[in-house]
Every structure is written in C-alpha cells, then in structure tokens.
Amino acid sequence: MDLRLSPLTTSHEQMGAKFTTFGGWKMPIRFSSIIEEHNYVRNTAGKFDVSHMGQIILSGNDAEYLINKLVSNNVTNLRDDQAQYAMITNQDGIILDDILVYRNSSESFMFIPNAGHDEEMFLRFVQFRDKWNLDVTVQNSTNEIAMFAIQGPDAVNSLEKISSDSISNLKRFTTTAANIAGTPCTVSRTGYTGEDGFELLLSAQDALGLWGNLDFPSCGLGSRDTLRTEMGFLLSGQDFEYKTNPRTPFEAGVGFTVDLEKDFIGRDALLQSNSQTLDYNFIGFSLQDRSIPRPNSPIMGNTGEQIGIVTSGTLSPTLGIPIGLGYVKSAHSSIGTSLQITIRNAAKPATICSVPFINQQ
Amino acid sequence: MTFSVPNDRKYSQSHEWALIDSQTALIGITDFAQDELGDIVFVELPNPGDSITKGDIFGLVESIKAVSDLYAPLSGTISDINPLLDTEPEQINDDPYGAGWMLKIELTDLGEVEKLLTKDEYQSQTS
Numbered sequence: 001m002d003l004r005l006s007p008l009t010t011s012h013e014q015m016g017a018k019f020t021t022f023g024g025w026k027m028p029i030r031f032s033s034i035i036e037e038h039n040y041v042r043n044t045a046g047k048f049d050v051s052h053m054g055q056i057i058l059s060g061n062d063a064e065y066l067i068n069k070l071v072s073n074n075v076t077n078l079r080d081d082q083a084q085y086a087m088i089t090n091q092d093g094i095i096l097d098d099i100l101v102y103r104n105s106s107e108s109f110m111f112i113p114n115a116g117h118d119e120e121m122f123l124r125f126v127q128f129r130d131k132w133n134l135d136v137t138v139q140n141s142t143n144e145i146a147m148f149a150i151q152g153p154d155a156v157n158s159l160e161k162i163s164s165d166s167i168s169n170l171k172r173f174t175t176t177a178a179n180i181a182g183t184p185c186t187v188s189r190t191g192y193t194g195e196d197g198f199e200l201l202l203s204a205q206d207a208l209g210l211w212g213n214l215d216f217p218s219c220g221l222g223s224r225d226t227l228r229t230e231m232g233f234l235l236s237g238q239d240f241e242y243k244t245n246p247r248t249p250f251e252a253g254v255g256f257t258v259d260l261e262k263d264f265i266g267r268d269a270l271l272q273s274n275s276q277t278l279d280y281n282f283i284g285f286s287l288q289d290r291s292i293p294r295p296n297s298p299i300m301g302n303t304g305e306q307i308g309i310v311t312s313g314t315l316s317p318t319l320g321i322p323i324g325l326g327y328v329k330s331a332h333s334s335i336g337t338s339l340q341i342t343i344r345n346a347a348k349p350a351t352i353c354s355v356p357f358i359n360q361q
Numbered sequence: 362m363t364f365s366v367p368n369d370r371k372y373s374q375s376h377e378w379a380l381i382d383s384q385t386a387l388i389g390i391t392d393f394a395q396d397e398l399g400d401i402v403f404v405e406l407p408n409p410g411d412s413i414t415k416g417d418i419f420g421l422v423e424s425i426k427a428v429s430d431l432y433a434p435l436s437g438t439i440s441d442i443n444p445l446l447d448t449e450p451e452q453i454n455d456d457p458y459g460a461g462w463m464l465k466i467e468l469t470d471l472g473e474v475e476k477l478l479t480k481d482e483y484q485s486q487t488s
Contacts, residue, residue, distance in 0.1 A: 029426065033454075034426070222399070222425060226425065229433045253478060290402065291423070292423055292425070356463050
C-alpha cells in the first residue's frame with residue numbers, strides 16, 4: 001500500500017529530514033537530532049508537522065447526539081470553541097482510539113483521531129449514524145486539512161506577533177479563528193508535549209506557505225515521542241491497541257475522560273469494571289542502568305515472575321535517564337516499587353515513579 | 362547530504378571503519394552510520410582480552426529510536442576499549458573517526474585487511 005504523505009513531505013525531504021512510517025504515513029522522524037529538537041521545545045519552541053492526525057467533521061441536528069453516544073467523555077459540557085479529551089470505546093469498554101473533540105456549534109463538531117485511524121473511525125460513525133437513523137453528515141477531511149503544532153515556552157509570544165487576532169489570552173483547550181502570517185487557521189491552545197503552545201488546523205493547500213513563515217526549528221515525530229513520554233501521555237497503537245494491547249480507560253490511567261452518568265457505547269462494561277479492582281495499572285518507571293526499555297519488554301517482580309509489560313520507553317532527554325511506561329499488576333503498581341525490566345535477556349533494575357516524569361505547567 | 366570518509370582507513374559494508382597500524386587496528390563506525398542511528402545514548406562493547414571474529418557481532422549501539430548490532434570488520438584480540446563511551450556515547454555522533462573510536466585490536470589475520478573496502482568503494486556504497 002502506498003504511504004500517505006503530508007502536504008509538506010517534499011519540503012521535509014529537501015530539508016534533509018529522516019523519515020519513519022507511522023500509521024500508514026511517511027512522516028519526518030527528525031530534522032537534526034531528536035535530543036536537540038526535544039530541548040528546543042522544552043527551552044524555547046519548535047514546530048511539528050502533524051498532518052498525519054485525522055479530522056472527522058460532524059454536522060447536522062444530531063451531531064452532538066451521535067458523538068456523545070460514541071465517546072467516553074460528555075460533550076454536552078462543551079461550549080462553542082471548546083475542546084475535550086475523550087476515548088472512543090467499543091462495547092467491552094476497550095479503547096479504540098483517544099481523540100480530541102472540538103465543538104464548533106451545537107450542530108457542528110470535529111474530532112481528531114490518531115494517524116491511520118481516521119478511516120476506521122469515520123466508518124464507525126457512519127455505521128452508527130445509519131443504525132440509529134440520525135440527521136448528521138460525517139466527513140473525513142484528513143487529506144484536506146493540514147495540522148501543525150507550535151510548542152514550547154516561547155511559542156505563545158512568537159505566534160502572537162504574526163497573528164491577525166490576539167491569541168495569547170486563549171484558554172487551554174479552546175480554539176479561535178485567526179490568520180497566522182496571513183493564512184486562515186483554526187488556532188487551538190492544545191498540544192502533546194507538556195509545553196504551552198498551539199495546534200493549527202489549516203487547508204492542506206496553504207500548508208507549504210505557512211510552514212515556511214513559521215520561524216521555529218522544525219521538529220520530527222522522534223522528539224514528539226520523547227516529549228509525550230516524559231509527560232506520560234498515551235500513544236495510540238502502542239500504549240493501547242484494541243487487538244494486541246486491549247485496555248479500558250481506567251487501566252490506561254485516563255478514567256478522568258469517562259462519564260458514567262451518560263449513555264455511550266462501552267459504558268455498561270466500564271460501569272462494571274469501575275466497581276471492581278483493576279487487574280493492571282498504567283505506570284511510569286525509571287531505570288538505573290543506561291539502557292532503553294522498548295515496547296513488549298517484560299516487567300518482572302522481585303521474585304522473578306512476570307508482572308507486566310513495557311509499552312513505551314526512551315532516554316529522557318530532560319532527565320538524562322531511561323524512562324518507560326507500561327502496565328503492571330495492580331498489587332505491584334504503587335510508586336516506589338522496585339521492578340526488573342528484561343532488556344536483551346538481562347534484568348535491569350527499575351523503580352515505579354510518579355508521572356509526569358517532569359514538572360510542567 | 363555528504364558524509365565524511367577519511368582516506369587513511371578501510372571500511373566494511375556494515376559501516377564500520379578500521380584504521381590499520383601494522384599489527385593493530387582501531388575500530389569504530391562511520392559518519393554515515395552515526396547519522397543513520399541518530400543520538401547514540403548507550404554502547405555495549407566486549408572487554409579487553411576478548412577475541413572478535415570478522416563478520417560476527419561484537420557489540421551494540423543504542424540510539425533513542427533503535428538498537429543496532431556492531432559487526433567486526435576484522436578478526437583479533439581486543440587490547441583496549443574507548444573508556445569515554447561509557448559516559449559520553451555521544452562522542453560517536455560528534456567525532457565518529459576520532460574521539461568516538463570503539464576498540465583497539467591485535468590482528469590475527471592480516472589477509473583480511475585487503476578484503477575491506479577502500480574509501481572510494483565505501484563511498485560509492487553509501488551515495
């Protein structure tokens with residue numbers, strides 16, 4: 001299958017970026033060094049092309065009803081131009097994808113599925129729209145919309161200077177329309193790095209022009225991953241995956257996105273699991289040795305039995321030590337617990353620590 | 362992008378270099394290899410006194426995104442390893458042909474040297 005391309009792929013190639021395949025997309029993993037790009041975002045600011053993220057648009061009288069029935073969080077709490085983190089769960093309460101839901105108006109919503117999930121989620125929404133005979137148009141606009149993330153302590157002031165309208169007072173998880181360097185954008189005070197900043201949604205046709213006018217160092221998916229890992233943010237397809245790594249929002253540590261007071265697909269199963277003790281908990285840990293825990297590395301308890309599995313790991317560029325995320329049996333999940341991570345057949349001592357690994361905002 | 366390929370040494374197809382000085386060789390990885398790997402954060406090397414055999418795995422380098430095996434370009438007995446790499450593995454990125462060297466070996470088969478790639482041969486492989 002052909003890889004999907006960002007409107008900026010050719011430009012990234014000309015910049016000498018290294019590429020990776022992610023969710024069926026060919027995306028830049030780094031432009032210079034992952035650690036250097038990571039540090040730009042923690043210390044100043046950087047720009048990411050995240051056009052691999054999906055955009056599904058719902059419009060019509062029943063838009064709110066449909067989305068509220070298919071996501072874990074309660075979108076009726078949203079006002080116009082507000083965004084909310086939510087899970088799309090199946091009837092067993094297993095996370096299919098984690099998304100941001102944007103309310104434009106009572107009859108217009110957009111949500112952002114992860115790379116490679118847009119078509120699947122589009123079809124899911126169409127299927128339930130038809131099943132329930134609802135008045136809502138579902139549109140997959142992923143290929144027509146480009147998305148950038150400008151993240152870092154300097155992002156807000158720098159972007160304010162090239163914005164037609166003031167955006168520095170925009171609240172977290174809200175959006176506004178503005179021209180950025182003359183390009184019409186939806187500006188959202190959101191991100192995936194733990195730093196302040198914005199995500200910009202714009203027409204794919206305008207992507208090349210705006211990217212060139214954003215005077216920030218280019219950052220790739222490599223540093224996006226190290227930044228989100230330091231924050232303990234979930235990565236779809238890795239920290240949960242409904243076939244290979246099925247997790248409920250409670251197991252995955254995102255129970256705060258679940259509103260059991262409202263009806264949605266997955267609620268009944270989650271209601272039941274919420275009243276029981278969890279088998280596994282999502283945890284963060286750090287290693288004493290200089291070795292990187294990788295997804296699927298076994299996590300062992302001190303008596304040598306396997307108690308869990310690693311789902312993400314990296315060397316934290318901010319802390320200079322290896323860190324990881326994963327699931328362990330609940331009895332072994334309290335902060336300070338000693339673990340062993342099996343890396344290339346050797347047991348590496350690790351300790352469960354609080355997440356985020358770093359103090360941000 | 363062009364990579365540095367010094368004329369004073371030989372190369373393997375698996376992107377290691379060997380700087381020969383009569384019976385001994387200094388071994389490391391090439392500029393191309395370090396660029397492909399990205400930020401190197403961990404290196405695992407054998408110990409002085411260990412033997413390595415041409416073509417066999419002798420260690421590994423770990424970057425943020427991946428782990429890669431290291432292949433011996435020549436056979437020999439290790440007389441020294443670069444002590445700096447334990448605490449400063451990034452030297453391999455910064456100076457792959459100098460401060461980022463990995464092993465010094467006493468060669469056991471001088472005939473193997475002839476079979477390594479010259480600068481031009483290696484360069485044509487990576488361009």
